[in-house]
Amino acid sequence: MKDDRPQLRTVNVTRYVTPLREGGSLPAIAEADDQFLYVLKFRGAGQGTKALIAELVGGEIARTLGLQVPEIVFANLDSAFGRIEGDEEIQDLLKASVGLNLALHYLSGSxxxxxxxxxxxxxxxxxxxxxxxxxxxxxxxxxxxxxxxxxxxxxxxxxxxxxxxxxxxxxxxxxxxxxxxxxxxxxxxxxxxxxxxxxxxxxxxxxxxxxxxxxxxxxxxxxxxxxxxxxxxxxxxxxxxxxxxxxxxxxxxxxxxxxxxxxx
Structure with a gap:
């Protein structure tokens, strides 16, 4: 019998590409070890993990209802990213977000x-x-x-x-x-x-x-x-x-x- 329970993949962030400054929580486009680009949502942002929980639960409920939602994945962020970023605001965000974050597949050209x-x-x-x-x-x-x-x-x-x-x-x-x-x-x-x-x-x-x-x-x-x-x-x-x-x-x-x- 096919297991239709929702499952999320886990990826490792390999490259911070660019911040999305139109988002209040300063999400970013990032590349992961599966070679895909993602919109990365940070646990260290203003609303913390509560926003990630809402993103996860809301997105997967929408998917269950047949609505189109980009793939959601867990995204591991290594402490090295906070050390190499030049922008102090982004550096602080990265340092506060080491560990498990959330990301959505980047819809290029949307x-x-x-x-x-x-x-x-x-x-x-x-x-x-x-x-x-x-x-x-x-x-x-x-x-x-x-x-x-x-x-x-x-x-x-x-x-x-x-x-x-x-x-x-x-x-x-x-x-x-x-x-x-x-x-x-x-x-x-x-x-x-x-x-x-x-x-x-x-x-x-x-x-x-x-x-x-x-x-x-x-x-x-x-x-x-x-x-x-x-x-x-x-x-x-x-x-x-x-x-x-x-x-x-x-x-x-x-x-x-x-x-x-x-x-x-």
């Missing part, structure tokens, strides 16, 4: 998605709005879509601003909580099929699938700034939050529909 230039169908728009409502992703706006157009397909990137409750863990046991910022979603106007998508996606995101995705989070990302006694309990909290929110998805779907009605 362009930033502009909803005014590239039309997409209402079903796809509804799928993305549903995903971001589940994850409470605050960073998919007209100003910063975090979507790329590549090979005539729409690709989702940068879920690091999702699951923002985990920066404090206040109210995490109330996953039915509102997500009012859905009103700013760049695709909300086109999201006309949320009810149909809701039925489809609830069937795909089983508790077993959520547990498999959350199980990917490395122990070392779950030990700093946590109210939980063990990494296992920390993962269980993510699983509980997501599965309960999925079970009550009608709530955030209605919220998105009300927000959409105020726009159209």
């Amino acid at each position: 362009i930033t998605f502009d909803s005014l230039v590239i039309p997409i169908d209402t079903r796809l728009a509804s799928r993305i709005v549903w995903l971001d409502s589940l994850l409470m992703n605050v960073d998919r706006t007209a100003r910063n879509t975090n979507m790329l157009w590549w090979h005539k397909e729409l690709w989702l990137i940068d879920h690091g601003a999702s699951l923002y409750f985990h920066h404090s863990w206040n109210g995490w046991e109330e996953p039915e909580k509102p997500f009012p910022l859905v009103k700013n979603h760049v695709l909300l106007r086109q999201a006309k099929e949320l009810d149909a998508v809701n039925a489809e996606y609830k069937a795909l995101l089983t508790e077993a699938r959520i547990r498999d995705i959350v199980a990917l989070i490395p122990d070392e990302w779950l030990v700093e700034g946590t109210p939980f006694e063990t990494p296992e309990k920390h993962r269980e909290a993510y699983t509980q939050f997501l599965t309960t929110r999925i079970a009550h998805s009608d709530f955030f779907v209605k919220e998105a529909q009300y927000a959409r009605e105020s726009l159209v």
Whole structure:
């Protein structure tokens, strides 16, 4: 029987190519020992491993739902990189990020998605709005879509601003909580099929699938700034939050529909 549980490869960073200064956390293009280029997200950046966890969980949930996401890999960063970098800001970031980081396959030749230039169908728009409502992703706006157009397909990137409750863990046991910022979603106007998508996606995101995705989070990302006694309990909290929110998805779907009605 084929094992369809999500799995991530691990690569070793061999060359720091260039910083991506348009990203608030100063990600970079880097080359790994498999000869591919990646967008490298650093554990030593401002939001720390919380952003990497959100990137991992959000990206793999999106992949489970059939949305296009670049391959996500674990990326080992050696201490030597911090010693040879001339820029002091980047040098400090590299030194703080020695060890296991996260990276996404670099989509060479892609362009930033502009909803005014590239039309997409209402079903796809509804799928993305549903995903971001589940994850409470605050960073998919007209100003910063975090979507790329590549090979005539729409690709989702940068879920690091999702699951923002985990920066404090206040109210995490109330996953039915509102997500009012859905009103700013760049695709909300086109999201006309949320009810149909809701039925489809609830069937795909089983508790077993959520547990498999959350199980990917490395122990070392779950030990700093946590109210939980063990990494296992920390993962269980993510699983509980997501599965309960999925079970009550009608709530955030209605919220998105009300927000959409105020726009159209």
